[in-house]
Amino acid sequence: MIESVLTEINKHVSLSEAEAERVTQAFKVKKVRRNQFLVQPPDVAQQEHFVVKGCLVEYYLDDNGTQRALAFAAENSWMTDLQSFLTTEDSKYYVEALEDGEVLTIRKDVLDKLLLDIPLLNIYFRILYQNAIVAQKERLLNILSSKTDEHYLKFRQKYPHLENRVPQYWIASYLGVTPEFLSRVKSRSLR
Amino acid sequence: MIESVLTEINKHVSLSEAEAERVTQAFKVKKVRRNQFLVQPPDVAQQEHFVVKGCLVEYYLDDNGTQRALAFAAENSWMTDLQSFLTTEDSKYYVEALEDGEVLTIRKDVLDKLLLDIPLLNIYFRILYQNAIVAQKERLLNILSSKTDEHYLKFRQKYPHLENRVPQYWIASYLGVTPEFLSRVKSRSLR
DNA sequence: CATAAATCTTAAACTAAGTCAATCTCATTT
């Protein structure tokens, strides 16, 4: 289980034995249960999470108190409220488990030390963040283009597994529409 | 002028004299004119651009051929079609100058070499990208929250300079509404 | 300076999406 994060890192950079060992020790395993918060505003996000098993959602509450999904993270993805984690400001975004599962956690001070000791990790995270930026831009584009029907179908294509694992209303929230409207979109799109 | 990128980098990491010199040589100065393309699909984005003076917009054309702004970059910001630049895929996003100005450019092969030679730069770019992710998330949140009136006022607060430098229809595009609707929003918001 | 070109505003008719409330489905508990 703890190796999965090494596998992920080694996709982009080649750590030595000693470095891999060092990384392994920096993480702690954490079991999470459905509906459990991993980050809960206004607490500061203490850890970055790497999902080994399960599925997380990042969201915020709008002025009406409605949950609005910003991102999902399934197996082998990272997630936290990055802003809070980096700056130790109060968090604004919830991170919540949608399924029972297991994550690896690392505290900021530990990660900072790791980044100092293992320069290769800066490369890994630079690449990780690069890819995140590209993905977020794609997401923004999809929302701006805002033909919900296409947007929904694109989402299905891109995350076929999530469609079945995540409640419909979370997907609606992620797409930026109401569950009712998504229901209509579905019924006319899927026939 | 070319020092401005060093100033920017030194906000986050401390380069030695030699490293600074090395960085300086890697960039080329480029004068740009209003309406000039810096990236034009489907050409591959050859360079990353650092704005010394002027203002750039990144946008794409939707199915109707309408321009939709993804981001602006004024002084001391970076901009390119990151996906294309990183992967050498065809670019999808235009980068266009909104004003006459001056940018520093760096080619991908040169940047890659620089990142190998100067490990500190990986830290700089990791931090740069971290901040970009945080900013993009904020932007996504604003679009999802979608009370255009507030969204517009927030934009004015955050980029008071841009309001006056950038045509209204680009701002409308950035906010995800038509220029006509923004005009209405303005007239009722600003009184 | 004059005229053209580009940008901004206003308004009416229309459409996509939201709201609210009732009903339906189906998994879980009793």
Added chain:
DNA sequence: AAATGAGATTGACTTAGTTTAAGATTTATG
């Protein structure tokens, strides 16, 4: 098996935003 309750669907109605088109105002150019 009945009862519960969370989630999904459907229908009637409202609202935010688009479209189109016209006029107003600013900016660029011969």
